[in-house]
Amino acid sequence: MFLKLFRRKEAQTDADFVSDYRRTGEVAGLGELYERHIDMVFAVSFKYLRDEEDAKDAVMQIFEQLIEDLKTHEVHNFKAWLHTLTRNYCLMQLRNKRLIVGDENIFENESYESFVADTTINEAWEVESRWNDLGDCLENLALEQRRSVELFYYQKLCYQQIAEQTGYAIQKVKSYLQNGKRNLKLCMEGKQHG
Amino acid sequence: MARQKKQIQPSVEQLQKYVAGKMSFEEEHEIEKAALQNQQVDDTLEGFLLLKKANIDSEAVVNELKKAVKQRTQKRSSKIVPFYYVSAAAVVVAIGLGWWWTLRLNESENAINYEKIVAAPPESKAQPLPQTSKSEEELAAVPPPAPSKSAPIPPRLPKISSKKERIADAHQSLSSEPDDPVALPQAAPPIPSAAAPAQSRLLAEESVSFTLKGNIIDAETQQKIAGAIITLGVADTSVKSNNQGEFILSNVHKNQKIEVAFPGFEPQQYVVGDTEEVTVALSKSNSLAKRSLPAARAQAMQRSQEPIPPKPWKEYKADLKKATETFIQQNPHLKGGKVLVGFVVEKDGKLSRFENRNQADTRLFEEAVRILEAGGPWKSTAAFAYKTQIEIDFD
Numbered sequence: 001m002f003l004k005l006f007r008r009k010e011a012q013t014d015a016d017f018v019s020d021y022r023r024t025g026e027v028a029g030l031g032e033l034y035e036r037h038i039d040m041v042f043a044v045s046f047k048y049l050r051d052e053e054d055a056k057d058a059v060m061q062i063f064e065q066l067i068e069d070l071k072t073h074e075v076h077n078f079k080a081w082l083h084t085l086t087r088n089y090c091l092m093q094l095r096n097k098r099l100i101v102g103d104e105n106i107f108e109n110e111s112y113e114s115f116v117a118d119t120t121i122n123e124a125w126e127v128e129s130r131w132n133d134l135g136d137c138l139e140n141l142a143l144e145q146r147r148s149v150e151l152f153y154y155q156k157l158c159y160q161q162i163a164e165q166t167g168y169a170i171q172k173v174k175s176y177l178q179n180g181k182r183n184l185k186l187c188m189e190g191k192q193h194g
Numbered sequence: 195m196a197r198q199k200k201q202i203q204p205s206v207e208q209l210q211k212y213v214a215g216k217m218s219f220e221e222e223h224e225i226e227k228a229a230l231q232n233q234q235v236d237d238t239l240e241g242f243l244l245l246k247k248a249n250i251d252s253e254a255v256v257n258e259l260k261k262a263v264k265q266r267t268q269k270r271s272s273k274i275v276p277f278y279y280v281s282a283a284a285v286v287v288a289i290g291l292g293w294w295w296t297l298r299l300n301e302s303e304n305a306i307n308y309e310k311i312v313a314a315p316p317e318s319k320a321q322p323l324p325q326t327s328k329s330e331e332e333l334a335a336v337p338p339p340a341p342s343k344s345a346p347i348p349p350r351l352p353k354i355s356s357k358k359e360r361i362a363d364a365h366q367s368l369s370s371e372p373d374d375p376v377a378l379p380q381a382a383p384p385i386p387s388a389a390a391p392a393q394s395r396l397l398a399e400e401s402v403s404f405t406l407k408g409n410i411i412d413a414e415t416q417q418k419i420a421g422a423i424i425t426l427g428v429a430d431t432s433v434k435s436n437n438q439g440e441f442i443l444s445n446v447h448k449n450q451k452i453e454v455a456f457p458g459f460e461p462q463q464y465v466v467g468d469t470e471e472v473t474v475a476l477s478k479s480n481s482l483a484k485r486s487l488p489a490a491r492a493q494a495m496q497r498s499q500e501p502i503p504p505k506p507w508k509e510y511k512a513d514l515k516k517a518t519e520t521f522i523q524q525n526p527h528l529k530g531g532k533v534l535v536g537f538v539v540e541k542d543g544k545l546s547r548f549e550n551r552n553q554a555d556t557r558l559f560e561e562a563v564r565i566l567e568a569g570g571p572w573k574s575t576a577a578f579a580y581k582t583q584i585e586i587d588f589d
Binding site for chain 2: 027028030031034035038039040042043044045046047048050052056059060061063065068069072073079080083087088091092095096152156157158159160161174177178181
């Protein structure tokens with residue numbers, strides 16, 4: 001019987017786990033689900049907190065929060081939701097720390113910036129349908145951003161190749177792409193509305 | 195042209211392969227593209243990169259964490275089973291303690307008897323000296339006088355020697371002056387007659403502390419009262435009556451005062467006598483104002499130890515409202531709304547572990563947290579961190 005139970009769980013999707021938990025309130029199943037994504041939670045926590053112990057604590061604390069929150073929240077895309085939960089938790093930690101430490105350290109790392117910037121660019125991006133607008137907008141981009149976007153999206157190069165071709169630092173390539181993408185999107189939206 | 199992009203997220207293995215630099219440029223491009231499209235992938239990837247940079251073996255840490263999560267989930271589920279063992283163990287311990295107490299009681303009665311024998315014959319001037327000095331001879335180093343008279347006592351000594359030594363200690367500490375043997379006969383009699391308060395207290399503690407059992411009932415209806423607070427004298431230990439209205443107080447001495455309180459009833463005082471079982475009847479109180487401290491405390495305990503905001507609720511709410519209004523004025527482009535903030539009031543009143551319970555707009559949530567934190571620490575009445583929530587309205 002136990003084996004049967006186990007085998008059934010093998011094929012469970014995240015959503016199955018979530019609905020199971022909401023029905024039964026069993027944390028064991030939730031733990032199994034959490035283990036599936038624990039790499040992500042740890043990596044994301046480390047990205048924001050930059051400290052192994054803090055990140056480990058965060059992983060455990062987030063699980064506790066999960067136990068509570070899943071009872072009350074309807075969750076459709078568990079992984080995305082868990083990522084948001086993780087990020088919010090970490091930002092809260094940073095915020096608490098900032099009260100003691102002072103602002104500088106946190107704002108220096110670009111991760112914070114990317115957090116602030118990202119909220120609008122999460123959705124799928126429909127560039128292809130508006131080539132003309134895109135061409136105009138691309139022209140308006142800063143040179144570095146334009147080159148990076150062209151090399152990445154048109155020539156399908158990776159960061160490292162772009163860095164080699166252009167002489168930009170890899171980290172820079174990434175931020176050119178992010179910013180370029182955002183600017184393109186804003187530009188396209190502007191064209192669409194007027 | 196409207197090619198529906200499938201959002202295939204790279205797996206953890208793929209991300210780790212990328213981090214390890216074991217991918218072709220094309221594969222790397224795909225990963226990077228996915229990261230540019232999805233914040234979650236981007237965060238995870240960056241986390242792995244940073245972990246590698248920091249030389250942290252993420253796999254080992256993750257395994258450790260998985261174990262911790264397993265432990266955490268098992269702890270909860272197995273808690274139900276050992277509960278029976280715990281209650282069984284509690285019964286065993288209670289019986290053991292009861293047995294120990296009766297044993298102790300008997301023993302201390304022996305001690306009293308002995309004390310009486312020692313103290314009884316103060317009339318003849320010749321006797322007190324040998325008897326008191328018998329117990330003090332090691333300490334005061336008085337040469338033993340003719341031991342013929344005290345002969346009947348020594349056989350009892352070994353049995354209760356530990357008690358005797360303690361009593362003897364007390365003798366010495368109280369009558370430290372009587373270095374000269376002439377003073378001793380005069381000093382000796384008052385000691386057993388409990389004139390020195392410290393001595394009598396010590397004796398009381400040694401001898402007559404016992405366990406008091408009791409019942410709390412309603413004077414009118416004769417019904418048992420559960421949850422009444424029974425406070426013992428100065429020691430300030432208090433217990434609650436159980437569902438049957440019963441309570442047990444250990445280490446009680448005669449003449450100690452006990453106060454029984456229950457919300458809505460007049461607190462009742464009771465002076466411990468010789469009986470070990472007592473029934474206290476409480477009568478309903480007429481005025482709320484008359485409540486004594488234990489009664490107030492009993493009520494406080496009933497109120498489930500909710501933390502209190504830095505200001506009275508009314509003022510606090512008003513402050514929150516003011517803060518949200520200014521925020522909305524400063525940020526007119528934001529859509530207002532309600533934020534249900536869950537948080538924990540730590541023992542020291544600090545607020546932590548904020549949660550966005552209704553998935554409100556992140557900016558509103560962060561502002562709500564800022565407002566709460568700016569309000570200052572709360573007053574925590576609980577002995578541990580207390581989880582609560584508050585609704586903040588941005589409109």
